[in-house]
Amino acid sequence: MDSPRTPLHLFKGFGVELEYMIVHRQTLQVQPITDKLIYDEVGEYLSDVEFGDIAWSNELVLHVVELKTQGPVKTLEHLHHNFQEHVRKINDMLEKHNAMLLPTGAHPLMNPYTDTKLWPHEHNAVYEAYNRIFDCRGHGWANLQSTHLNLPFYNDKEFEKLHAAIRVLLPIMPALSASTPILDGKVTGLADSRLEVYRHNQEKIPAITGKVVPEAVFTKEAYEQQILQQMYQQVAPYDPEGTLQEEFLNSRGAIARFERNTIEIRLLDIQESPVADLAILQAVVAVLQALVSGRWVKLQELKEWHEDRLAAILLQVIEKGQEAVLRDHEYVSLFGYNCEEDCTAGELWKHLVQEVMALEEQPEIENALNVIISRGNLSKRILEAINHEPSENQIRQVYHQLAVCLQHGGLFLPKEPC
Template sequence: MSSPRKPLHLFEAYGVEMEYMIVKNDTLEILPITDKVIYDVAGKFDSDVELGDMAWSNELVLHVIELKTNGPARTLTGLIEKFQAQVNHINQLLQKYNARLLGSGAHPFMDPYREMCLWPHEHNQIYEAYNKIFDCRGHGWANLQSTHLNLPFANDEEFGKLHAAIRILMPIIPALSASSPVLDNQVSGFSDTRLEVYKSNQKQIPSIAGKVIPERVFSKAEYEQKIFKRIYADIAPYDEDEILRDQFLNSRGAIARFDRGAIEIRIIDIQECPQADIAVLSAVIETLKALVAERWVSVAEQQNWKEDDLAEILWKVVKDGQQAEINNPAYLKLCGYDKGDTCTAKELWQHLYDTILTASIPEESTRQALAFILQNDTLSARIVKALNGNPSPEKIKAVYEQLADCLKEGKQFLG
């Protein structure tokens, strides 16, 4: 999210990024031609294409294209239509390549060791540096698609409040957003397989991703000292040219971008269509607003939570999705849940939906899309249900063809 001259305050604007796979129409195999798509529009192999208030850009791998707001958007209203229009535009361009876009957090049968192609053009030296150190052929690098939400802060005080609230909410976000149940043509057993493989993709240098939930740091100086300084020191022996010595090196599930005046939430699997993504983002934003406003507990109490305690809940949700049991009464109190000492992640989100989200999300279509997720479970669970105990390669391909149709038509997947 680019910073305008005047700093944006909390919740004054939103930067949204959605990553999609390019796949072949007939086989659904990945097709590494993002550079060709960008060339078709820009006339050169740029890493970014600006199209009014929207933009496209490359990612590390050549079969993924990112669609995003071109700078901060003042509201989420209208973004469903804007993102869907970009999807339609790219799908049109892809017709001559016999290809189309596909959503969801991971490709179900890509072989990253055989098929991974790095972006070869502008900024390639960054991707080559990552590949040299970490070998990007694994699923945790080459096969994961997410929706990123950038939220602004204007000063240290706002950063401290926002970072605290984001840390608190992160453990239960995958109960709405998980969409990656299949890897290597097999149901993985994880609701959010993308996050499960993501957490260990830089295991040679553990400090880069940390516990995925960020540490208890609530000022720029503290962040520089406890996070940036450490990861820069740890990467230094592997990165002699200092190509990766930048804020983007931080790979936690939410990262501070002080150069942009924003925190970027990276824990969200992309959904089947923009309508579903904006519904998830709306739920996240409105719940964060309530936390920042101290609706249930003080900011100080939120800041007191250690990353290990939050991560324990996160990995339960990554495994079991909406059915994950949250048996930590102190955590439930953070969200105002007072119906008992334990509940499922679904019950907790239903509580948030009933108490704040129905009133705070203005668009009825977005509320309905969110209600659809709560009623019918995560996209991950819906995919597994559609496979109906028969995850043969043919069945998996058929289900993901339906997902590609959902993206084209802008509708949610029931299964």
């Protein structure tokens, strides 16, 4: 959803972005050849290649390619088929380089300090500015693949509703999407290791990421004053050319893009295949629609939640995923779920999916959500497939299976083929 256009009303359009690593087919060593992939397709080193429904684009580092909807789409239903088609096309093209796409939000064996190469072509000035300020050779820059969801708002009134709803749902989104239990060849003990490094990688300038959960601001003017201007002022001494004085600098888990009247949710780890990503996105959208409509509580109650209180819940979910125990009963009640004792994030999501989703006409999405809810997020399923202290060889075997899932559009279940 990049180009200027007439603003859309709430939930009348969706922009989806999926990021994948390019790795060696046998060793899984990262392959910095996204520019070669794009050149093979169009004969130029471009930042974007458009195919009508889906576009490919580069990212900060040369080993990541992003697939995204070309402008907003009217529905998320069946969209996974479009992405899956492009996954297969790219894998076919990478075969001559003995390379392939690898899913999950972080490479389990990558050494970002030796394996990172920045994109050297179009729009390189932005990447060089980031590298100069933060040194992008770290997991939080070079090894974090995510799924982004762009949701439109028409005016301040709609922004208020959407931002309020997204803020309160953010803390439990990783319970569904966590896919990063391993970094540096070791089990980290966290369900979402990508988010843990993400929230720390710009601590040099605290205003950029904040608490990951955005502050309680609900108009464009307030957002610009309390979030964007604070961020621009803090980065200015490190960015004399003003290269980064743009909305994209904002690294919260959801960021307002007033230049295109959307809020971009950036919190989600990418999954083993597009069907799993789109299942999670449909669940997120269905709950947001319910929150915006006032199904369980009034808008004013959503707006009153401070980011510190929400961030505390997010930290629990980053660590424990669906097993995170939600002891804040007022938070749980925002979603119409009255558990007499403490409940887990997984139990809350099970309630929400049953409450707001009707998937009879989308059996693949329904199956994917059932797997995530009943068998656990991808992090949990990866851990089921390995030892507590896995060898590099065992890790490679499991992630080879994940690459097969991506190619086939399947779901990862330990000891079962995709």
